Each structure stands twice: as C-alpha cells, then as structure tokens.
Amino acid sequence: MRQDPATYPGYRFPAEIISHAVWLYHVFSLSLRDVELILAERxxxxxxxxxxxxxxxxxxxxxxxxxxxRPKPGDTWHLDEVFLRINGVLHYLWRAVDQHGVVLDILVQDRRNGNAAKRFFKRLLAGLKYKPRRLVTDRLKSYGVAQREFLPEAQHRSCRYLNNRAENSHRPTRRRERQMQRFKSAGQAQRFLSAHSMIYGHSRPRRHLMTAGKYRHARNKAFRIWRQEMCAQAAS
Known part of the structure; x- marks a missing residue:
C-alpha cells in the first residue's frame, strides 16, 4: 500500500515541496521568482x-x-558586527561564530553601544548550559562591557587581525542583501537572517576543512537531518 505524502495542515502542497522551496531559497542566492521557475520546470x-x-x-x-x-559549539567564540542600511537608516548586524565557523546567533540592532552588546550576549547565552573559554572580538569597547557582566571567566582577546572567522561569515549575508535589493525593515532582516544563518550553515559543510570522503558524509548527514526535521514538522 502506497503511503500518502506528508502534508502541513492548511496547505494543499505536500510537505516535501514546501520544505524544498524553503531550502532552495535559503541555501542558494535565488529570488522568489527563481524558485518559482525551478519548481515550474519540475x-x-x-x-x-x-x-x-x-x-x-x-x-x-x-x-x-x-x-x-546542532552539536555543541567550540570553546572559542568570534563576535563581530557589520552595518546594514535599512530604509536609509543605519543598523548593525551582530554575529557570533565558533572557531569552526559555525554561526551561533545573530541580532539586528540600531545601536552598537554597551546596552546593545548586552542584549546580544543575553540572546546568545539564552538556554545554553555551556560557556566559551575564550572570546575574540574587534576593538569595539562595547564587547568588554558585556563580557565583564555575562562572561567574566572567559578570556577576551580584542584585535582586528584575529577576527577573520566572524568577518568572513558576513559574506553570505551581503550576497543575499544584494539579491533582495536591501532589507525592507529591521524585523524582516531579523526574521530572514535568523533562519538563513541556520539553514545555510547546516546545508554547507566547510568543504575546505575536509577530505572528499568526509565532506560527502557530512553533506549526506545534513540532508538526512533536514528530511527528518521536515517530516517531524509535518507530523506535528
């Protein structure tokens, strides 16, 4: 007996099609119309x-x-912020990654002072049972304010030349920002980038750090986890 495809309540398309469309949009630099065209070809x-x-x-x-x-992050966290211009107003995208380049969290704010840094640290550490051994940041003094309050035991290295991992992780964001012709609001940027950072990072194992065999294994594992979570979502 053939099993019917999983569906989401209230949606006429099967869960496999919906999750594949979401995956395409977040993993590749595609517009919504590009995804529409790819699905139409199928x-x-x-x-x-x-x-x-x-x-x-x-x-x-x-x-x-x-x-x-996701597995437990490494014990060295790199933090950085990059500007986003939204409707002519300057905002800042705060981002944290571990030493392996895995994105831990992001937060869009309109300031980069001590209070903004504290909000980011509070969000970053929410629900975590572990803390980093070392923090690496640029020379923005706001990080020191938050680090002394939330992670006083962690070693804090502040140097512009040690933070390439965090700075490089901004590149996918810049590509999507150009593709989307800038974000329309801070809320839209936060919603999209929170999802994008996790889905993109999950589906893109760090190829240059692995042998071909290990990369294929990591890629297949990522596909398997994605399908499992899609089915779990449909069943709930």
Whole structure:
C-alpha cells in the first residue's frame, strides 16, 4: 500500500515541496521568482507569493529545529558586527561564530553601544548550559562591557587581525542583501537572517576543512537531518 505524502495542515502542497522551496531559497542566492521557475520546470505550479509565505512561516521553524540538533559549539567564540542600511537608516548586524565557523546567533540592532552588546550576549547565552573559554572580538569597547557582566571567566582577546572567522561569515549575508535589493525593515532582516544563518550553515559543510570522503558524509548527514526535521514538522 502506497503511503500518502506528508502534508502541513492548511496547505494543499505536500510537505516535501514546501520544505524544498524553503531550502532552495535559503541555501542558494535565488529570488522568489527563481524558485518559482525551478519548481515550474519540475511541473509544480506555485506563485512566488506562496513561496514567500512558506519561507516566512516555515523558515524560522525549520531553523529552530536545526538549532536544537546542532552539536555543541567550540570553546572559542568570534563576535563581530557589520552595518546594514535599512530604509536609509543605519543598523548593525551582530554575529557570533565558533572557531569552526559555525554561526551561533545573530541580532539586528540600531545601536552598537554597551546596552546593545548586552542584549546580544543575553540572546546568545539564552538556554545554553555551556560557556566559551575564550572570546575574540574587534576593538569595539562595547564587547568588554558585556563580557565583564555575562562572561567574566572567559578570556577576551580584542584585535582586528584575529577576527577573520566572524568577518568572513558576513559574506553570505551581503550576497543575499544584494539579491533582495536591501532589507525592507529591521524585523524582516531579523526574521530572514535568523533562519538563513541556520539553514545555510547546516546545508554547507566547510568543504575546505575536509577530505572528499568526509565532506560527502557530512553533506549526506545534513540532508538526512533536514528530511527528518521536515517530516517531524509535518507530523506535528
């Protein structure tokens, strides 16, 4: 007996199609119309507005599930902030990665003072049972304010030349910012980038750090986890 495909309540398309559309949009530098065209070539007729609603609803949910499945981060965290211009107003994207380049969390704020750094540290450490041994930041003094309050035991290295891992992790964000012709609001940027950082990072094992065999194994594991979480979402 053939089993019916899993579906999400209230949606007429199978869960496999919806999750694949969300995966395409976040993993590759594609517009919503590009994803619509790719699905149309496979015989799936869906509008780009429907894909937008899928990404908005399910992107954050998928990202939350992947966040719970990720392994324990390394003990050295690199923190950095980069500017985003949203509707002509300067905002800052705060980002933390471990020494392996795995994104731990992001936060869009309109300041980069001590209070903004504290908000980012509070969000970053929420629910974690472990803390880093060392923090690496640029020379922004706001990091020191937050580090002394939230992570006083951690060693803090402040040097512009030691923070390439965090700075390099901003590149996918810049590509998507150009593709989307800038973000329309701080809320939209936060929603999209929170999901994007997890889905993109999960689906892109760090190829240059692995042999071909290990890379294929890591890639297949990422695919398997993605399918498992998609099915779990559909069944809930």
């Amino acid at each position: 015989g799936i007729t869906v509008t780009h507005e429907s894909i937008r609603s899928w990404c908005r609803k399910f992107g954050s949910e998928f990202a939350a599930k992947l966040r719970r499945r």
